[in-house]
Ligand code: UDP
């Protein structure tokens with residue numbers, strides 16, 4: 001039987017400063033992501049300046065929580081990831097759980113935010129909410145990355161499962177040498 005060809009969708013995930021400050025929680029969230037069969041396409045650890053955090057969250061200009069959010073997001077290191085999966089955008093948001101942790105703890109306690117979230121601001125993770133947002137947010141953190149080029153080059157290795165997870169890079173890397181030598 002032929003396996004259905006599933007389209008890999010890309011999304012931007014952020015593990016926020018509350019997570020990165022706690023190595024055990026960081027590790028647990030990474031293993032949830034892997035268990036849920038996401039690929040880590042690119043990963044970067046960085047510290048956002050308040051200016052960059054403001055720019056990233058500019059859609060929330062005027063909201064009561066923006067200052068709090070910006071100072072939290074620039075308070076310590078974050079990990080940003082390009083994740084790939086079938087339906088990556090809705091699936092990543094589904095396993096994150098709803099935004100408001102103080103409700104999510106009761107209503108979706110099995111989700112990442114339900115399990116590890118601290119407050120409505122310190123809520124563990126970010127996930128793009130639409131394909132347009134994902135494109136903008138991937139470009140914000142990975143300006144050197146081209147989605148089209150990725151699909152044309154590395155993409156094939158991911159579709160064929162010819163990738164291995166590299167813990168140090170926190171990325172799945174194509175098994176180029178293996179496939180070169182058998183082709
Ligand atoms: N946020 C907050 N208070 C709120 C709502 C949101 O501090 O009442 C923060 C929270 O960290 C959230 C981020 O602002 O993740 C962006 O808000 P959004 O509504 O886009 O939620 P998300 O897309 O992250 O679920």
Ligand code: MG
Pocket residue numbers: 129
């Ligand atoms: Mg949002």
